[in-house]
Amino acid sequence: MVCFKRLDRRLGQGNVEFFNEISVLSLYKHENLVYLFKICNEGDELILVYDYEARGSLDRYLVNLVSHGLDA
Numbered sequence: 001m002v003c004f005k006r007l008d009r010r011l012g013q014g015n016v017e018f019f020n021e022i023s024v025l026s027l028y029k030h031e032n033l034v035y036l037f038k039i040c041n042e043g044d045e046l047i048l049v050y051d052y053e054a055r056g057s058l059d060r061y062l063v064n065l066v067s068h069g070l071d072a
Contacts, residue, residue, distance in 0.1 A: 001052035002037060006045070018046050 007018050025036040040047035 001054075003050050003052045005048040005050065007047070015046070018048075021048065 007013050007015075022036070022039060025033065034053055035051035036048060037051065038049040040049070
């Protein structure tokens with residue numbers, strides 16, 4: 001399974017953030033980082049294709065810890 005992330009300029013996302021994310025995911029390989037399959041950079045469309053993580057994202061997990069008073 002894969003998931004897609006599309007750059008949304010209406011939310012203030014720009015090329016810098018998009019290409020920074022590509023750089024980080026291309027440089028670092030770790031079991032806790034998603035695998036980046038493909039990049040679409042065609043015209044105004046900028047899309048990342050990731051490996052789908054069924055357990056959800058790390059930011060949601062961390063927010064959950066903080067909201068339950070379990071932060072370190």
